[in-house]
Amino acid sequence: MAENISTEKKASDRGEERMGALVKRMRSQGQRVTPQRLALVRAFLAHEDHPSAEMLHRELREKFPTMALSTVYNTLHLLKELGAAVEVSPTTVETRYDPDTGDHCHLVCVECHRLIDLPLEACVHERGLQELAEEHHFTPVRQVHQIYGHCADCTAQSS
Amino acid sequence: MAENISTEKKASDRGEERMGALVKRMRSQGQRVTPQRLALVRAFLAHEDHPSAEMLHRELREKFPTMALSTVYNTLHLLKELGAAVEVSPTTVETRYDPDTGDHCHLVCVECHRLIDLPLEACVHERGLQELAEEHHFTPVRQVHQIYGHCADCTAQSS
């Protein structure tokens, strides 16, 4: 529990540090900073894990009983555009969002859909995979390395 | 077009080679080898790309006008269990299935959801990423390296 408290503080601090810049960018883009968005962004950035829209919705309901799920999605999409959130799709279940936008990879449980962070340096090297998995008591079934971006045709079309 | 024909032949050959073993394994597991499944597996293994259930359904309708979409899903799930297909989820659109089950990664277009194969040796090394992307005229937005498997808790629970 003592560990949890310090972890929580770190996450909150990280969040508060990013709030200012984020809010500034929202305003500069003509996006309105509503109380709902403020609370949503603050809650999201404070996460050390990978919450889904539904999870955030449940969490925010306490302060905003009328908060609609569509508002949560709306804000998460905004954060994605601002580069402050990364979508992670464990399998075919709810999309999960990662407040840590640095390059890194995840161990994904195909049963409970838990996501476990791994530093990028650790996972780009094939040889280290087995040891890493064992460290986390994780039994790899398959690995997927996807690079999202724009293909030649789409880049050409939107020019 | 001449290139297409040779490509198609290679894919078909690869498929035919795997058909026998696959059918044998299905029978040994008490799975029935129906004409629908046979056609579906053959069509799937012949693919050089990453068809969705819908795509295969359209394709198979020609020979089996009554083929249900749920039958396609059913067979794809079976192939997945047999290790003959790998699920790939580009974003939040239709799941795509990859007949190439070897370790490799994909370039995923976030606009048209095209998947481009990359050999694993090429993509596990961080440094090569930029050059590889340029080779394919692909603009990377983000990369995702996910390892699917079973986490410690789930492994413990199902023991």
Next chain:
DNA sequence: CTCGTTGCAAATCATTTGCAATGGA
């Protein structure tokens, strides 16, 4: 003959959308 599989339609479930009301800038 048996029971796994099929086809069809209805059900699910995450996510999106339409639209009137609200309230930031």
Next chain:
DNA sequence: TCCATTGCAAATGATTTGCAACGAG
């Protein structure tokens, strides 16, 4: 004030499920 955003409900779209008829072993 003006228009982006909200909340709500209905729509969407991929996937799953229930169930009677079918047919592979």
